[in-house]
Amino acid sequence: MATTLTEHAPHADAHHHELSFVRKYIFSEDHKIIGIQFLFMSLFFLLVGGLLAAIMRWQLAYPTDAANPLPGGGLFPETMVNNGIILPEFYNSAVTMHGTIMIFFAIMPLLVGVFANYLIPLQIGAPDMAFPKLNMASFWTAFPAGLIMLAGFFVEGGHSSAGWTQYAPLSADPEWTGVYAGQRLWLISMIILGFASLMGAVNYITTVINMRAPGMTWFRIPLPTWALFITAILILLAIPVLTGALIMLLFDQTIGTTFFASATGGEPLLWQHMFWFFGHPEVYILILPGMGFVSEIIAAGSRKPIFGYAAMVLAIIAIAFIGWLVWGHHMFQSGMNPMLGMSFMVTTMIIAVPSAIKVFNWLGTMWRGDLHFHTPMLHAVAFVAMFVIGGLSGVFVASTPVDIFLHDTYFVVAHIHYVLFGGSLFAIFGAITFWYPKMFGRMMNSTLGKIHFWLTLIFFNLVFFPMHNLGIAGMMRRIYDFTQYEYLAPFQGLQLFISWSAFVLIGAQFIFAFNFLYSLFRGEKAPQNPWHANSLEWTAAPSPPPHGNFAHTPTVYRGPYEYSHPDTPGDYWPQNEPGPAAPAPEPVYAE
Amino acid sequence: MTTHAAALDRGGMDATEVGMGVYNMKLGMWVFLLSEVMFFTSLIGSYIILRSAHPDMFAQPGEVLAVNLTAFNTFLLICSSVTMVLAFAAIERGDQAKLKAWLIATALIGMSFLGVQVYEYIQLSSHGFVPSVEGYSAAGAPLYGSTFYTMTGFHGFHVFVGVLALWYLVIQAFRGKYTVANHGAVEITGLYWHFVDLVWIILFTIVYLI
């Protein structure tokens, strides 16, 4: 029972010596600081990934058009950009590195490195993670991995250029790409990053299982933590398989093994199986946390319980479980046995169902709610709208015969960006805006937030919706100069339109960056609970929380979604409030 | 009376009401070992797939590899698991002397295992059984060398890390850091060590005997 627990010792500041700046902010063991470290690191890589996209889009707007040299092209060495013309070698690198950096150094750390670290202990009522030192090690392993990945741009031969999917043999033998050191740096960086992810996963799983506050039963855990917990299990089990594959590829590259070289008995398809066995759970790693954040924000923004909490939890678990059984759908055209292809089609069709359940439950949450469209809510609702498109486009490629045509076309590019940008990134923007006051004790500017949101939503759709059409017309992916194909040359106008929309889209992100940085210093001071939410980070800890998070270990009496409950005045009921909550003052940030 | 959070935190072994009744370090080690299962499965699974696809590129048991020597090595590793259990049992009843002795024994046997493996590697490569395509002249084909060295090499690396951990435990034991109430590090190192032993038994069977 709660009464036997005493004050949490580490928070007794009296005999807690003052930490040096370095131990407090650089080599910190505090999960909140580590989460914020990941935040700065990943936002930087998001920028790098965006710049790489801009380079790609310039090439696609002006394929070998000397009259439109790449702005800033002179900054690049001649082996990459020659007289303003982006060379195919560099284009292929940009394609590869855009994918790699966005997935592994931007989105994944933004979802997991930031929010698993920041939110989990707070939401379950724990003073910190189970293994604070391991947590520190996790960031300081990811950071050098990032540096190594960046280094690849500066070596002779350029960076890896075999696609983020690194299909062998193209990726296994430098002879095929002309990339030597860059490929090795890519592999080493990814292996090291994998360790960072694993360290995090062990921490998150142990913490959620073992360190919940009294009364925090499994079905009272807020959905972000549920989603992050399940995601951590996916990371734990999937990353080692990638690591095995990366090691085999690195050995083929460096010590002359022959895992993927067919001439000496290797199997190129083995790479694909191993990569996608990891790769498919990976894409669920990239979406589940976002789904958790969106659930939280929509419930709080609607002043209503999440519709079907148990169903939402089960759907997360179902997606995670079935996600292990669909990897072959990336390989329908690989030469794989068609019967095997068929079984993968069946599992792939099935996995659409739990995602659909979640979409309907979000709608159900909004139904008859009291909807406050603050910036986080805008992003969360947009997530639902965009994710639906991404999910539905997935149905096309899930059908094996239709995939014959659509595989490796821009249709797939549209699909992945609707789920990763329209989905995950919108969730991330919403989550950052939502939890910013808790992290930094200040509010982000609401006007700038809304301008950024609308520009992003509009231009995102202008960029990626037409890509469905490009794919349906048969335009292939990763093509440096589509005008070489008579049937594709007519799309130059559309590519130009997409590119300029993309430049505006990328430009609009600087509004977010400015808002983020400016508000750190000049943002309105945030109260403890600006959104009038119920979970412990809002109700039991100040903004920002001190080391140790809670003055007293909270006790939890109910689930996190008791908004507008008839038994309590006001429209929210904190999880740690024993009786009916006192009437709440007018919400300040809720328009 | 310590808080439940603090009790979970240190090497303290008090079980709790929440969670799985297992203290943090132990739960963490089990979780980590799950990831290791996936890692070794990816390597061993690849071996099985490659061998099924190209059986002619691999050799029969004993044709290239020294089964007897490695069988002895396997026996050594199993003995080291026994000594590890004895070390853990010793500290469970507070026997510091036996703890140190059995830990040292485990570390030494682990190092012997590695020594034999290094010797084996040297022997094999001098007979043309190498991981690379270039220089391969043993029976079977280079794919055999690629898979063999990768699997056993990474297992050996895990043993090496285990040996380092064991020596760390020895040093800590000599400093009197472990008590009846507080010896989580010994238990979780034991878990890791048994796991590494189990992986070897599977590897030995699949790679040397089949």
Add this chain to the structure above:
Amino acid sequence: MGWLPEAASTFADSIDGIFYLILAITGVIFVGVEAVLLWFAVKYRHREGRKAYHTHGNIRVEVVWTALPAVLVVLIGVLSIRPWLHIRSPDSIPPEAYAVDMTAKQFEWNASYVGPDGAMGTDDDVTQRNQLHIPVGRPVVVMLRSEDVIHSFFLPEFRVKQDAVPGMETAVWFQATRTGEFNLACAELCGTGHTRMGGRVIVYSADDFDAWLLAEGAGPPLGARLASSTDQP
């Protein structure tokens, strides 16, 4: 513009058919869901005195919106099986299909036709770069190989795509339904020259194809003994 290329093979009917079915189903769902979303956003937006309706959900409605998507996706899946196996299964390659060897390499396609001796892989085979010449109304089977890395044999108008994997020989068959010139593209990133691995597919009438074979010094004429121009599904 921005739509399916005009079909040129017997596969297009089934593939395009399923495509349109999925488009119809997902289109309805898309419009429906987004409309409901917008409607809720407007109807339930915060106004003075508004109170949300406290509910944790409804099991019956959960069952409905689990079962309905499940039925739809299973339907799409089931309808996809037959066309898939018809296109991909080695057993469904017609025995009378005209065989062409196609070897992909960085950065070109090399098509080989049997020479007058009627046997593939002999010295009198005729090999040409970046072009595929085939007869209309007759099944053709392309034996796909790669010399170096993975390429992908993509004929958009024929709805044909198959990866060419080094170390594997993959048979991909199809039947052209009209004569003319069509596109061949590589659909798997294969290096810096991936962008220029394009080619032409030229489809001839039966007589013209025999004439072409003769002109190129390639194999025995196929004659008028053609399969019907519509494929048996």
